[in-house]
Amino acid sequence: MDYTYLADLFREFDLPDQGILSRVLHKDDRLNVTAFGFSAGQELSLHSAPTPAVLYFLEGEAEVQLGNDKVAVQCGSFIYMPPMLPHGIVARSPLRMLLVQIKETRPAEKREGPESNMLPAENGKAD
Numbered sequence: 001m002d003y004t005y006l007a008d009l010f011r012e013f014d015l016p017d018q019g020i021l022s023r024v025l026h027k028d029d030r031l032n033v034t035a036f037g038f039s040a041g042q043e044l045s046l047h048s049a050p051t052p053a054v055l056y057f058l059e060g061e062a063e064v065q066l067g068n069d070k071v072a073v074q075c076g077s078f079i080y081m082p083p084m085l086p087h088g089i090v091a092r093s094p095l096r097m098l099l100v101q102i103k104e105t106r107p108a109e110k111r112e113g114p115e116s117n118m119l120p121a122e123n124g125k126a127d
Contacts, residue, residue: 004033009058013037015094020044025098032101038062038091046088052102055079060095064088 004026006012013023013035021037038044038060046065055064057077064071064079065088073079081087089095 002028009035009098010096013096015039015059015096030103032099032103034099034101036095036097036099038089038095038097040091040093040095042091042095044089046086048084048086049081049101050083051104052083053081054098054100054102055081056098056100058096058098061092062095062097063090063092 006025009025012025013021015021015037016039018039020039020042023035024032025035026033055073055078057073057075059075061072061074064073065086066079066081067085067087071077071079089097
């Protein structure tokens with residue numbers, strides 16, 4: 001069985017002095033995990049992607065646009081984005097984040113068992 005193990009994610013990539021750095025940590029036919037480092041003030045302009053994705057912020061602060069909403073993120077912030085949601089990022093300080101892209105390989109199946117009764121996490125979207 002193949003797997004990826006990183007003992008210390010922070011040692012896998014340095015924050016850039018200027019610009020945006022990305023490094024693929026894992027990629028296969030179902031999942032793509034990329035680490036990003038932004039210097040303060042750097043921006044990833046509004047765009048969309050055809051796959052569901054998760055952003056997890058490891059260090060720093062940023063403003064993230066999600067559709068028409070803007071949210072402030074910091075270390076520990078988590079975002080799930082459905083396919084084709086327009087999104088963009090402005091780093092307010094040096095920033096590290098993980099992007100996890102989930103490639104849908106088959107139609108969603110109906111779940112059975114105790115997990116199917118779990119409620120989704122409360123949506124943090126502002127009204």
